[in-house]
Amino acid sequence: MNTAPERREEILATAAEVFAAQGYRATTVRRIADAAGMLAGSLYYHFDSKESMLDEILSGFLNELWARYDAVLGSGLGPRETIEALVTESFREIDRRRDAVAIYQKEARHLQDQPRFAYLAASQVKFEKAWLGTLERGVAERAFRADLDVRLTYRFLRDTVWVAASWYRPGGQHSPEEIARQYLSMVLEGITLRE
Amino acid sequence: MNTAPERREEILATAAEVFAAQGYRATTVRRIADAAGMLAGSLYYHFDSKESMLDEILSGFLNELWARYDAVLGSGLGPRETIEALVTESFREIDRRRDAVAIYQKEARHLQDQPRFAYLAASQVKFEKAWLGTLERGVAERAFRADLDVRLTYRFLRDTVWVAASWYRPGGQHSPEEIARQYLSMVLEGITLRE
Amino acid sequence: MNTAPERREEILATAAEVFAAQGYRATTVRRIADAAGMLAGSLYYHFDSKESMLDEILSGFLNELWARYDAVLGSGLGPRETIEALVTESFREIDRRRDAVAIYQKEARHLQDQPRFAYLAASQVKFEKAWLGTLERGVAERAFRADLDVRLTYRFLRDTVWVAASWYRPGGQHSPEEIARQYLSMVLEGITLRE
Amino acid sequence: MNTAPERREEILATAAEVFAAQGYRATTVRRIADAAGMLAGSLYYHFDSKESMLDEILSGFLNELWARYDAVLGSGLGPRETIEALVTESFREIDRRRDAVAIYQKEARHLQDQPRFAYLAASQVKFEKAWLGTLERGVAERAFRADLDVRLTYRFLRDTVWVAASWYRPGGQHSPEEIARQYLSMVLEGITLRE
DNA sequence: TATGAATGAGCTTTCATTCAT
DNA sequence: GATGAATGAAAGCTCATTCAT
Incomplete structure (x- = not known):
């Protein structure tokens, strides 16, 4: 093999x-x-086996992703900057491994029950810890609004970022960084015009 | 039959x-x-056939959804109010037909190539017209920011709403209307705390 | 199933x-x-599965065999009569389930390593206990010769009986009981002419 | 090659x-x-090919065996001594080529239908001629009992010897010659104690 | 002499579907 | 309305064999 x-x-x-x-x-x-x-x-x-191909694709993606995330999380940024960096890294990962992300999106939920793919569930937990923790810190430090349900906000951010894999095409008109900037602008400031 | x-x-x-x-x-x-x-x-x-079950599930969902959407779109609301109403109806539909929405989310993309499921693509087009049109109207009427890419905003909104089907459980602690309100608040105002 | x-x-x-x-x-x-x-x-x-067919064939054979063997072993016969009865029951079983016996003969050895077929090894152990025990009892009670290696005698008897499945054809010229009688005569008295 | x-x-x-x-x-x-x-x-x-390995293994074994058997059969021994010599040579062959004998035992029956392995059937015939002939000669010369079915006796002897390959381990506690002696004693004199 | 990569035939198994009862 | 038994196409996988290097 x-x-x-x-x-x-x-x-x-x-x-x-x-x-x-x-x-x-x-x-x-x-x-x-x-x-x-x-x-x-x-x-x-x-x-x-076919399954072991899937396994390699998925674990390859997650390993790379977590290397980047860990670097971000370990660099002592404030909550807002951490969110910005995580979102940016996510879009970069979608740019690098669009297919793996799309597969992950579609298949992770039922795969994680199989022992072989238990690491998907483990990753999910780490994921939640990282994002949710950052959001809570942001609320505590008065960077983020306190009137929103944090779990809901977490899901909102998480889904929003990864679903992009379903329409993103590498080499399109926006770079991953540009997409990240726009997404962040929407999420952080809202789409309402303020004068 | x-x-x-x-x-x-x-x-x-x-x-x-x-x-x-x-x-x-x-x-x-x-x-x-x-x-x-x-x-x-x-x-x-x-x-x-198995396929015809899928067909009935999906078309039942879309028919119901469009009945509600059409009511909203025909009621002469302003852009912001339209978006609010569409989002709310979407969460209500998730509440009513969670499974159908989840299936739609996962399977629509490849199904729509088959003639039998061409209506999925058609719905997609109508969908885009409704949302994108409303957003553009909102920018024109100075309700929404002009510095954001409208297509990107559209995708952002669309995904954000529907992906919720993957975690939503009817009868949970938030009503669909409450979830809609929080989502709208994030999307419209952003999560940043403003003092 | x-x-x-x-x-x-x-x-x-x-x-x-x-x-x-x-x-x-x-x-x-x-x-x-x-x-x-x-x-x-x-x-x-x-x-x-194919394997479960094999399993049913083999376990069906062993269950039936042990029902008969247990009846013999529980009936309080002397060593010589026990051997006679066991040999006779064995040839009857070959008559009833020739195919199963032939399969058992050829495949048991490597199958018994698989957990599913562990009962083959268990049966083997019981088998040895029954035959070897009877032989030892026979030696002690001065029914059988003491100058022969009992284990060797056991293997000799055991193999001799079961291998017959490889050439036995039900409905041939000898009944199972007749074959048993001749086999027993050879084993017990030897083939040498005594005058 | x-x-x-x-x-x-x-x-x-x-x-x-x-x-x-x-x-x-x-x-x-x-x-x-x-x-x-x-x-x-x-x-x-x-x-x-894989098959040609099998072929070499099997024919190598049979060639060697027949060289020994032919020597025995050509040396003018009486029936009892011939049987003794053939049995002894058989156990020596098992000692030398245990694996080949075991393979022969398990596979010969269905292989012999293929033209390539026709020599297996030929050997079988020669085999029968040698053993059966010796037994018949023994009965005629009043060395062996006349009340036993000779064909049955032949199969009994043949199987009894070769099946030993399934449990024999070279270098075990009994030499091939010792095993042959015990086997012969059982077959010739029976296991019954005579006083 | 041996390796690495591929072939192609054939295997066991799965599964949507049919249909007489 | 539902069952039990079967169909047939296709799936994932195995394995003896080939062959350029």
Whole structure:
């Protein structure tokens, strides 16, 4: 199962693309193989199973994401700046691994019940801790409004950011940073015009 | 195919529940039948295929939704009030048909390529027209900020509302109207504390 | 998985026949289905898997065998009569379930490592206890020779009986009881002519 | 296909070991290669197929066996001494090629229908001729009992000897010759104590 | 001599669907 | 209205084998 890393990555990228486009279940192993220019059986030289491809895609994404998040969280920023940095890193990750994010979005919920994908639930918990904690700190430090339900705000922010993977196309007219800036502006200031 | 309407509705509700929990593809007809207390083959007395169950669930949801939306859009409200009404109706619909909304969220994108589900794409277009139009009117009438990309704002709003179906539980601590009010407050005013 | 018992038994008998003739691994599910007059997939209405057919065949055989053995062992016979009765019951079982015995013979050794087939090993242990015990009792009571290695004698007897399944054909010229009588005569008296 | 004979023999011994332990069909070429410290494809430098390994194992065993048997049969012994010599040679062969004998035992029956393995059937015939002939000669010469079915006696002897391969471990507490002596004692004199 | 990568045929299994009863 | 049994297509996966390097 350990092959030339480049070929693995190629196949994995192909698989991610197809999974994201058609859904994991609806994707046949044959379809991935076609897209990778080989026969279905040949995939099994590189990977144990369809599921293990999914696993690598998802864990690869989460590992990278958490490396960035941890850097942000460890750098001693204030609540508002932390939120800004997390949102920006999220959009950058969507830019880097759009397919993985889209798959995560669609499949994480039922996958996390399987032992193999327990790390999805674990990540979810860490995620909540990081965002919710920052929001609460912001309320305490009078950076954020106190009249909003924090959990609701958390979900709002979280969903808002990740759902973007469903329409985002890398190389489009807005850079990830630009999208992040606009999102943050909406979330932080609201869309109402103030004069 | 025409049976006592209550039995149909029961089965449909069951199917929606399972589809929402496991995904359409991953749901077997047998699982639905189990949950409905019958054998798999017996479902075919009421419906002619698994796909037609999905179809009824989705179109039932969209028909209801558009009846409400059309009422809002035809009532001559200003842009801000229109947005408020649409968001509120959306959360009410999530409250009424949580499963259908969750299914829609997950499956609409690839279903809309099939002729049978072309109405999903059509609805999407109408949807965009309604929301985007309202936002543009709001910018023109100086109700909304002009410095934000309107398409981005549209997507932001749209996603934000519907994704809620993934965590919303009817009968929870917040009523749909209360959730709508908080969401609107965030979107319209932002989460930043202003003194 | 619970269907009309007659159909199950029919299919099981067919499967046993094919397993015995070609070996478990070499037998395809399609071949069993062909012989049973159905399509491969249809077997799965009645059974969970190819392995579960094997399981039922083997456990059915062992259950029946042990019912008979236990009756013999509990009836207070002397060592020689016990051996005679066990051998006779064994040949009767071969007559009744030739295929199952042949499969057992060929496959038991490697199957017993799998948890599902642990009962094969358990049966083996009980088996040894019964036969070896009887032989030892026979030696103690001066019914059997003391100059032979008892374990060797045990293996000799055990193998000798069961291997017969590989050539025995029900309805042949000798009844199971007649074969048992000849086998016993050889084992007990030897083949040497004494005058 | 012609390589250093030592490497071939090594691989063949490895293959025989795995075949004997797991069964021919259940053994993958990769498993053999693993055990031989190479990759699956590399085996094909030495052998042209999995089947040809089996072929060499089996024919190697039979050739050696027949060389010994022929020596015994050509040496003009009486029936009892012939049986004794054949049994002894058989146990020596089990000692030398335990795996091959075990494979033979399990696979010969269905292999012999394939043209490639027709020699298995031929050997079987020769075998029967030698043993059955000796037994008949023994009955005629009043060395063996006349009241036993000779064919049954033949099968009894044959099976009894070869099945030992399934439990025999070279280097165990009994030498092949010792095992042969005990077996012969049982078969010739019976296990009953005579005073 | 051996490796790494691929092939292709065939395997067990799943599942939506049908239909006589 | 529902059951029990079967169909048939397609799925994921295995594995002996090939072959350029």
